[in-house]
Amino acid sequence: MPLVVLITFALAGGGPDPKDSIVTVNVDSVTVGAGTSSTAVLNVRVKKGYHIQADSVADEFLIPTGLEMEAGDHLIAGKVDFPPAVEFRLQGADDTWLVYDGSFEIRVAFAVPGDAREGVRMWRGALRYQACDDRRCLPPDTLEFDIPVSVL
Amino acid sequence: MEYRSKRADFRRTLKALLLAGIITSTVSLAGSPNRENQPMIGESAPLFSLPGVDGKTYSLADAAGKYVVIHFATTWCPFCNAEAPHLQKLYEEYGKKGVAVYIVDVKEEQAQVDKLVDKFGLTFPVLMDTDGAVSTQYAPEGVQPDLERDAVPLASNLVIDREGKIRFYSLLNTMAFDAKLTGVRETLDRLLEGDPRP
Numbered sequence: 166m167p168l169v170v171l172i173t174f175a176l177a178g179g180g181p182d183p184k185d186s187i188v189t190v191n192v193d194s195v196t197v198g199a200g201t202s203s204t205a206v207l208n209v210r211v212k213k214g215y216h217i218q219a220d221s222v223a224d225e226f227l228i229p230t231g232l233e234m235e236a237g238d239h240l241i242a243g244k245v246d247f248p249p250a251v252e253f254r255l256q257g258a259d260d261t262w263l264v265y266d267g268s269f270e271i272r273v274a275f276a277v278p279g280d281a282r283e284g285v286r287m288w289r290g291a292l293r294y295q296a297c298d299d300r301r302c303l304p305p306d307t308l309e310f311d312i313p314v315s316v317l
Numbered sequence: 318m319e320y321r322s323k324r325a326d327f328r329r330t331l332k333a334l335l336l337a338g339i340i341t342s343t344v345s346l347a348g349s350p351n352r353e354n355q356p357m358i359g360e361s362a363p364l365f366s367l368p369g370v371d372g373k374t375y376s377l378a379d380a381a382g383k384y385v386v387i388h389f390a391t392t393w394c395p396f397c398n399a400e401a402p403h404l405q406k407l408y409e410e411y412g413k414k415g416v417a418v419y420i421v422d423v424k425e426e427q428a429q430v431d432k433l434v435d436k437f438g439l440t441f442p443v444l445m446d447t448d449g450a451v452s453t454q455y456a457p458e459g460v461q462p463d464l465e466r467d468a469v470p471l472a473s474n475l476v477i478d479r480e481g482k483i484r485f486y487s488l489l490n491t492m493a494f495d496a497k498l499t500g501v502r503e504t505l506d507r508l509l510e511g512d513p514r515p
Contacts, residue, residue, distance in 0.1 A: 218395075226392040226433060258399045258496035295393055299491040301461060302394045302471055304424075 187212045187296045187303065194313035200279035202243070205312045207232075207271040209292070217294040219250030219263035227262070228295035228305045232271055237288040239281035240314060243274035277316055287311040356457030357486050362477045363454035367421065367444040370430055375419065375442050377481070384508055385477040386411075386418045386501055389452055389470040391425055392433045396472040396489060399496045401437040407498055408441040411505055419444055423452045423467055460488065476504045484508060 189210045197203040211217055222229045234242045248270060250263035273290070288311060295305040362385075366376040377385065388404055390397035401420075408418040418441040422430045427445055434443050446452050449467030456469035469488075474495075476485035485504040487495065495501075 224395065224398060226398055226436075227395055228393045255396070255399055255494055255496065256492065257494040260395070260399045260496075262395055297395065297491070300489055301464060301468070302391075302396060302489065303464075304391075304468060305393060 216264035220247040
């Protein structure tokens with residue numbers, strides 16, 4: 166049974182008041198053996214009333230939600246799985262966009278080489294997004310977080 | 318028991334105060350319905366002089382005697398992009414009637430804005446507000462106080478009359494989004510017909 170610790174990162178996300186973050190990321194720690202692979206799960210919550218662009222956008226100018234993981238200490242990032250997006254139909258126009266709202270998961274597969282030393286390391290990542298609500302669109306923002314990874 | 322009773326009294330008092338507050342707020346909002354949706358009406362439009370993506374400099378003062386439509390935008394703003402083709406149509410129809418149309422792009426690199434101009438085939442001036450100073454001047458006081466001021470006017474449309482007064486100002490409202498600029502068109506039609514109503 167892997168040790169699971171819930172850590173909440175609610176860093177500046179789109180406004181002067183960090184308590185009022187538009188996007189928050191909750192990260193479960195992951196325990197993994199050297200020479201094996203695993204998946205980290207990011208629980209993303211978008212503030213009620215807001216949406217962020219999906220991970221792929223039809224309009225080349227929009228800012229898709231993107232995830233970047235830094236090179237970790239013996240952590241090799243694999244496939245990143247975003248959930249299906251929801252359709253946002255714009256009143257008064259023909260346009261339809263794909264967005265995320267509410268809560269959703271992003272899954273990050275990763276591998277640990279066999280020569281990785283035991284111990285806990287923090288794997289830094291960044292979620293980039295652009296949010297709108299019904300009254301405003303906020304400039305693109307980036308939310309950094311750390312995934313605690315315990316290698317056995 | 319006594320303690321509970323006092324608490325109940327306190328709760329009743331609190332409820333009454335809250336109710337009074339809600340009523341006061343509602344009356345206050347009802348008394349100024351246009352504060353958020355149509356701000357700055359009748360005020361002099363802040364003057365500006367900005368470079369266009371075409372290399373020319375555009376000044377609001379130079380447009381005196383014309384009606385001016387201004388749309389504040391960024392390339393990443395989905396609502397701005399939804400309006401862009403309709404702004405081009407509006408320019409094609411109203412430009413010959415003495416209406417100037419400007420997009421004021423806020424805090425972006427010209428190379429990025431050039432791509433948008435090409436994509437939508439914009440033939441009217443697109444101006445570069447690279448430091449957001451002009452956009453800040455057009456941010457209505459008290460509106461979206463938690464937002465950086467230069468971001469407040471994004472996706473807004475204004476109509477400025479021949480005397481430089483703001484006659485129409487629509488802040489973003491996606492619940493009643495007007496991509497086809499019917500509000501701007503109606504205002505221009507009225508002004509062009511000589512209707513002085515605000």
